[in-house]
Amino acid sequence: MTTTTEASAVTPVVATRKLTYVKAFNEGLAQAMREDENVFVAGEDVAGYGGVFRMFDNLLDEFGPRRMIDTPISEAALVGLGVGAAARGLRPVVDLMFMDFIGVCLDQIVNQAAKMKYMFGGALSVPLTITTASGAGLGAAAQHSQSLEAWLAHVPGLKVVMPCDAYTAKGLTVSAIRDDNPVVVMLNKVLLGSAGEVPEEIYGIPLGRAHTARQGSDVTVIALGRMVGEALAAADELSAEGVEIEVIDPRTVQPLDTETMFASVRRTNRVLVVHEAVTFGGLGAEIAAQIQDTVFDYLDAPVLRIGAPFSPVPFSPVLEKAYVPDRARIAQGCRRLLERS
Amino acid sequence: MAQRASTTSKKSPQVSTQVSPPVVKDLHERMVRIRLFETEAGRLMEAGKLPGFLHLYVGQEAVAAGVMAALRDDDQITSTHRGHGHAVAKGVGFREMYSELYGRVTGACLGRGGSMHINDLTRGMLGANGIVGAGVPIAVGAAFAARYKGEDSVAVTFFGDGATNIGAFHEGANMAAILGLPVVFVCENNGYAEFTPQSGHMLLTDVADRAAAYGMPSVIVDGMDAIAVHRAATEAVERARAGAGPMMIEAKTYRYFDHQGVKGLRHPYRSDEEVAEWKSRDPVDLIEARAVADGSATRAELDDVWRRTREEIAEAIAYAEASPLPDPADLLLNVYSG
């Protein structure tokens, strides 16, 4: 319950101005590069073009081709380059453009980056950051829209962060780069252009620490990534009905800050977990199980999960809209939880 | 067992030799169909009517037409994110293609796939693909199946210059070579991978040189000359069908529009002069000039192809626009079969 204040205690309270999510990411990355000469960026069209999502705009101008590297379409070699360079003390940021492309380099992430420190008896670390854009909503269809955080969160040795807004996009990116472990930063495609208040100077957001995005007494909604905004919108809708929901943003899904969740459940006694990824085998299952393991006695209703149906992401906008959870489904889920006494 | 392929790479002569009038007409018609399909799709996208991404093929028509005219209906192809041209040339219908771009239930993927995933089993079109290089091993598998079943169909895989940097290409090429499978590797070298010029992603001038690493013969052709492509494809397909194993064709070509969408270049990754130079050797103009010059077709006959195709396209777009949207109640459709 004190996590909110703890988290904000380590982030500076300074003059802010509005910045888009993608610009906030870009600023955090640039500042981390200025802070540490060992940070470099490699990926397809990241340097000359500035990234297909404008994530790397202007960085080539400032940092030059030594630190901003355009690579061939060779994701396995790209991540491997990052692993090897990290093992030798650099702090690579490698970009996978669309998260779906991890399919072609999963070995380097899962079997190499994640396990290297362990298998070397702790003698080295792999301070590798992998940036990528996830999520549906752009009509990009089955091979360009997935949210695969559950794949990665299952692997010991990896960290996974999911920024929900501009402020967290910057802070989590900086922390990912400063972290001595491989961290996957899952940016959300639909959020790229959304603006929010962002401090000007460099700041990190602690990894593995959840944020209480809104306080409430009736239902705890644990929302990942883009679903945080949807949950907050649902909260406004429900508040008008006299229902106050608490919205928890884990920010980091591996490691997962369950303590903040447990504390909330002890107060609200009802939980809904929502993510954009397929419900089956998603993080909602893990979170629900952990809550049941630890705070079962506080629950007035079974933990409810909302996620995508068990299907690839469809193309047609009418299907895609029905596929991705939204504020209406979250509000409906909360009402259902409250119907049970 | 596996055929031992020669590793020589050869350049085709600059001027393509004679092909029969019906072949010239066939190539022309396939190219016009692609050109019009694509320019109309681009217009629809610019008008905000199409969701998602659109990677246009305009400029590269000679490659799809030249290769597909050398194939039978039962020959299989795998395609790329820039797949409309391959689909059109293989005979996939305008109606199901436009409907798919619109996300309608009448589309080639029932509205589930969109531009990057158009396929048609009845035409041997094993799919466009959103993952660069992913179609290469799939074509190898299709060729394997043909041989396994004792059929004499071949598989053709299309990929870009950029795609040859990915493991799937190299693994697929080696697999096809060592198993001696009937696969034709067609590299559409348009000089760019997204916004990176070829010189920025490989040190080779000719992608065809990569074939040698797998013991696969290769040929380089002018990808703006449909007849040159067709002749090379015919040879490669015949070889493969006869059991002589895989071969690579590198077609040097160009895309007129941006990597994605029509235009809106935020970044001058190629010069106007370069684009203009390639356009001065437009593949459709080339085949028309050639057809008229050698008497393969009259100007009126060529014009008629444009007119008929325009009508067919207008009808297909109207059909797509009038088609129903998919029903969200069917979200789980086809996740599993049976």
Ligand SMILES: Cc1ncc(C[n+]2csc(CCOP(=O)(O)OP(=O)(O)O)c2C)c(N)n1
């Ligand atoms: C595995 C993978 N990596 C990256 C991408 C993003 N991407 C889509 S098209 C493309 C460029 C492909 O270049 P090329 O193979 O030369 O084909 P072209 O676009 O020139 O037709 C890239 C990098 C992707 N779709 N899949």
